[in-house]
Amino acid sequence: MSLADWPMYLVGSGVLLSGAACLVETLHRSSTAAVSLELHTDGRACWRDRNGAWHEGRLGADHFVSTALVVMGLDQIERGRKWVVLMADSASAEELRRLRIRLRWRDGAGSVDPSPPE
Numbered sequence: 001m002s003l004a005d006w007p008m009y010l011v012g013s014g015v016l017l018s019g020a021a022c023l024v025e026t027l028h029r030s031s032t033a034a035v036s037l038e039l040h041t042d043g044r045a046c047w048r049d050r051n052g053a054w055h056e057g058r059l060g061a062d063h064f065v066s067t068a069l070v071v072m073g074l075d076q077i078e079r080g081r082k083w084v085v086l087m088a089d090s091a092s093a094e095e096l097r098r099l100r101i102r103l104r105w106r107d108g109a110g111s112v113d114p115s116p117p118e
Contacts, residue, residue: 030050031050033050034047034048034049035047035048036048037084037086039059039099045057045059047074047084055076055078056076057074057077057082059075059106060073065104067088068087068088069085069086070085070086070103071084071086072084072086072103086099
């Protein structure tokens with residue numbers, strides 16, 4: 001790559017980042033996006049989407065836990081799998097701490113960030 005080509009790569013990177021940001025925003029505003037989540041001790045999960053409809057399923061075995069991010073797979077009763085992403089500001093610090101502990105120690109499954117817990 002020569003120095004003369006760097007503007008093309010810069011513009012290409014900007015277009016890709018802009019497209020990714022638009023996709024994230026669209027998925028966040030989707031009518032199927034989860035806006036409320038309830039996890040029960042027996043593994044059941046219930047969530048409400050943007051349309052106000054409640055859905056039921058079970059907490060899946062696949063998840064990722066870090067101090068800033070929790071990604072959970074929920075097995076839907078009616079079809080497929082629903083992925084839910086919780087950021088650090090998605091719930092109270094205590095609720096997220098309990099969720100991270102539950103997922104980290106639940107059957108030893110899932111992917112865990114090696115950084116120490118909070």
